[in-house]
Amino acid sequence: MESESSKLLCGSSSKVETTTPITFVLLLSTFAAACGSTSYGFAVGYSSPAEAGIMDDLGLSLANYSAFSSILTLGGAIGALISGRVESIGRRVTMWLLELCFIIGWLSIIFAKNIWWLNAGRLLMGIGAGLHCYVAPIYVAEITPKNIRGGSTAAVTFTVSCAFSVMFFAGNFFTWRKLAVIGAIPCFIHVVCIFFIPESPRWLVGVGLMLLVQFGGTDGISSFAGSIFKAAGCSTGFSSTMMAMIQLPFAPSSVLLMDNTGRRPLLMVTATGACLGSFLVGLGFLFQDYQQSKELTATLVFTGILVYSACFSAGMGGTPWVIMSEIFPINIKGQGGTLVTLANWFSSWIVTFSFNFIFQWSSAGVFFVFAIFCASIVFFVAKLVPETKGRTLEEIQASMTLLQ
Template sequence: MQTMWIVEVFCITGWLAIFFAKGAWWLDFGRLFLGFGIALQCYVVPVYIAEITPKTIRGGCTAANQLSVCCGLSLMFFIGNLLSWRTLALIGTIPCLLQVVGLFFVPESPRWLAKIGREKEFEASLQRLRGKNANISQEVAEIRDYTEMLQQISESKFLDLFDRKYAHALIVGVGLMLLTQFGGTSGVSFYASSIFARAGSSATVGTTAMAIIQIPSSASSIFLMDTFGRRPLLMVASAGACLGSFLIGLAFLLQDFHQQQELVTILVLTGILVYFSFFSMGMGNTPWIIMSEIFPINIKGSAGSLVTLVNWFCSWIVSYAFNFLFEWSSAGVFFIFAGICGSIVLFVAKLVPETKGQTLEEIQESMIHLLK
C-alpha cells in the first residue's frame, strides 16, 4: 500500500509539472516523474490484485486493471482532439487524486502482512476481503505454511534473483517483457499519427478507431483469462498482433512499389486495428498478470523491479528507434515486429507455465519443481 501512495505522488507531481511547464526542462521533469509513477504502478497493482483475489477469479480481476487503463487511454485519445495538452495534463491529475482518497479504504495485502509477522491483521484483512461469513481457515493455513517456509530462508538480496531455483521464473519474466515490447507496441502507439499520415489516411479517424477498438478487446480478456487460461490467450493474442503487423508491412511494401493507394490505406487501418485489438485482449495485460503470480513473495520486490526495468527500457529503445527504422523502411520495421510477435507464440509454448486455477503458493512450488 505504501508503494501505491508513492505512485500517486510521482504521477501528480509529473502532471502538475507538465501543466505549469515554462520550457522543455519542465516537460522533461514531468515526463520523468510520470515514468517513475507509471512504471511502479504497472507492476504493483497487478501484484496487489493477485495477492488479494481468490484463485478462481484472479486472472479476470487483474485483467480488469488493464481495461481501466485502456478506457483511460481511449478517453484521452478522444478529448485530445478537442483540448490543449495543458488541459489534458490537468485532467490527468483527477484519477490520481481519486485514487489517493480511495487508498484510505483499501485493505493491506494479507500475504504481505503474513510475511512481516502481523498475524492478527493478516487474518482480519483476509476475512474482510472474503466476507464476514466466509470460511478462510484453509487459505490462512496455506498462506501461513508457505510464509513459514520462506522465513527459513535467509533474507533475499538482489543477486539472489539469479539463484538456480528462480531461474525459470526469471527467464519467463524477462523474456515476456522483452519480447512484448520489441513486438512494437510503444512505437505503434506513439507514432500512430505518423503511420496513418504515411499511408494517406486521416490521423484523427485512425486514432479514434484505435481508441474505440481497445475497450471491447480489453473487456473480453476479463472473461477469457480465467476461462481459457493465460497461455492460450497470450498465444492467440501474439499471433493476432503478428498478423496485424504483417498487414501493415504488406501495405507499405505495396506503397513502395506504387501499387493501389486505396488498398494501402485500408490495409494499414485494418492492420493497426487488428494489432491493437489483439494486444489489448492479451499481449498488454497477460505478461503483467503472469509476473504477479510466478515470483515468490521473498523476491517479488526485486524481481518486479527487474522485469519493470526491462519492460520500460525496451519500451524506450523501441520508442527512440522507431522513427529511424520507419524512415529506413516503413515496410521492414513492421515485418520485424511481426517476426517478434510470432516468436512470442513459441516462447510461451515452450517456457511459460499455466497459472489458471492455482493459488500463488501452488504456482511458486510448481515453478521450483520444473527445475528438478
C-alpha cells in the same frame, strides 16, 4: 571391513565425480561466458588504437580523450557496486543486462558526433564490464564439474587478454568507427547464446516475456500512430479515432477471458493476432514501396493497426503482468517485480526512441520485425510459460521448482 568399504565407496564416488561428462550445454554455457569476456577485452583494448582517429575526426583535446578513455573504469566501479544486488536476479539476466550495456555503449560510439556520445557509451560499457567481472567467473564455477572448474574459469578470464590483443591488431587496419563495430560483434553473439544456456525459469518467464511484448512494437505504434496513418495515406483523424475506439470493447474482454481461457491460450492467441496485424501493416508499406495501389496500402495499414490494437488490448498487453505477479515466490517478488518493470520501461524506451529512425529507413521492415517478435511470443509461451489459471501460488511455486 567397514573401513575398507568406506574407502571403496569414497573412491567410487570420487571417480564418478571426476568423470562427469562434458555436455554440449556445458560447452555452450562456457562459450557464452567467454563471449562476455571478449566484449570486456574489446572494450578495454579499444581506446588506444582508436585514439588518433577519434581525436582527428571529432577535434578532441588530449584532456577530452583522456576522460573518454578513463571513464570506462568509472563505469566499472559503478558496475561492481551494483553487481551483488543485480546478480540476485539470476546469472543469465545479469549477463543479458551487461551485454545490453555493451551494445548500447558501442552503438553510441559508432554514431558519435561529439564527446558526450563517446563518454556516455564508454560509461555504459564500463558498467557492463563491472558486472561481467563479477558474474562470469561465478557462473562458470557453478555450471562446470569440479575436475575442470579451475581451467574453465581461467579460460574465460584468459579470453579477456586475447580480445585485448585482437583489438590492438585490428586497429592497424580499421577506422575507429569500424573498430567499434567489430567490438560489438561478440556482444550480439553473447545475447543469442544466453537464450540457450540454463538458468532459473522464473526470471526467463518474467523478463523475457516482457521484453518480447515490448519489442513487439506496442509503444512504437501507439506513440506514432498518426505518422503511420499519414505515411500510408489514411485519414489521420478518423484512423486514430477508430484505433482508440476499437480498444474499448476488447480491453474489458481480457478481464473475462483471463480466468476462463487461461493465461497461456489468451496470450498465444492475442500474440498471433498482433503478429497478423503487424504483418498486414508491413505488407501495406511493402506495396507502397513498389508503387502499388495507394488504396490497397491504406486499407492494409488501417486494418493491420486495428487488429494489432484489438489483440493487444484483449490480452497481449495485460497477461504478462498477471503471469509476473504469480510466478515469483514471496521472498523475491519485490526484486522480480522491480526487474520486470524496469525491463518493460527500458525496452519501451528503446522501441519508442528508435521507431522513427527505423521507420524512415524501412517502413515495411519495422513492422515485419514487430511481427517476428509477436510470433516469438507464441513459441516462447508454448515452450516456457506455465499455466497459472486455477492454481494456488503454492502449486505454481512447486511446479516452477521442478523446472529448475
